[in-house]
Amino acid sequence: MKWQQFKTSLPLSAMALSAGLILSACSDNDHDANMPEPPTPPVERSFTLTVTNLTANQPMSPLALLATSNGYHAWQSGEPASLALEQLAEGGDQSGYSAEMDGVNLVVSGAGILPPGASESLTLTQTEEATASLSLLTMLVNTNDAFSGLDEIDISQMAVDQTQSFYTPAYDAGTEANSELKGSIPGPADGGEGFNGSRDDVDRVHLHPGVIGQEDGLNDSVLMASHRFDNPVLKVTIQRTR
């Protein structure tokens, strides 16, 4: 793991190093007619992600946009959630994701809670050669461990002004039972606990079965009818802007 992290960070530091060398070589040879061509600045690509919360009463935790490569998966259906995903899906906490992770080049964070009906745009800018794919994550905060987003969307072939649009479903991290009990849900419906390291559910990511609520027969649920949701829960548009 350590070695792989080193390997992925190597090209960037090597590039910075050689750029520095070339620049200093230039300053030493100001009057040399044969001075080498100045280094071409790295070509950058920018993408704007616009995310709309389509739910009735499920605020979304601050968006986490990951610029990824090397086939990085934020999750895979049928497989256990990573610790970073468990923290995000149970508590809306995205701090487990960082550019230090193997396959994650950059993390762009949303400004704050994305309320139902609201939209937010995030901008991702990176070098052309670093551009590969992206993932997006956010928690439905009035749930035990529901999240939504995108996993490993290829953006490397997008032309300027081209867009890709997605309607995303709600997933269940499978790390916390959907008890809907008082004290177990971090969102405003409850104000209860977020992340808890124990895993008392099926321990695999799957499509969320939906919440039940006390008015639909789950008598000890803190959730009400308006907290129910159906798919899709987010609309996401990716546009390459340059």
Add this chain to the structure above:
Amino acid sequence: MTLRKISASLILAGLVATPIGAAELTISVSNLTHGNHFTPVLIAAHDAQMHLFQAGEPATSALQKMAEGGDIADLAAMVDAANGVTQSNPAGGLMVPGQNVTGISLDSQAMTHMSLVAMILPTNDAFIGLDGWEIPTTPGTYTLNLNAYDAGTEANDEIINGGGMPGVPGIPAAPGGDGGNNASGVADTSPNDKVHIHPGILGDTDPAGGMSDLDSRVHRWLNPVARVTVTVK
């Protein structure tokens, strides 16, 4: 008609008869649900006219057998009789929640469209469905999200009683061992007797009685319920 014209039309006919849609497909099927099993899956490649099911149309008796009892033999025979290609039961039995079956090979030959069905347990007549997806000719990997359909042939009473034969009320089994018993039954007042999007199950939290033998905390789902990837070589 001159000889030249005849030979030209023969060549054309030969070209048309060539299986231009022929493709080696590699398929994977994932069960995305929280707590539902799939009975043996049927994957079929067929022409544009054939359908295993169609939303808004009544279920055939072959579809009813699959949706109420998990029996895919009649559907497979129907496809085979029309020179289609089938892959029956690639998982070798039930697909448990979360299971992902990969590397399923299907040579679509001259067939241009693909369909896929399997019953969802425990339900009365719910099934996962892909209806006549046109097989792309461009190589690549294609991801398809499948919804849960209701065959419209049996009332969703949510009583587990072993009833899996066509026309017999009730649910054959809860393979996860998480079903209840002694339910009084859900009154299904749906007037839709055509194939339609399943309304989902109701369930309750009383395993020894109540209205339903299904558990609202285990057996509910939201679409999609299955994900299929198809790699065209």
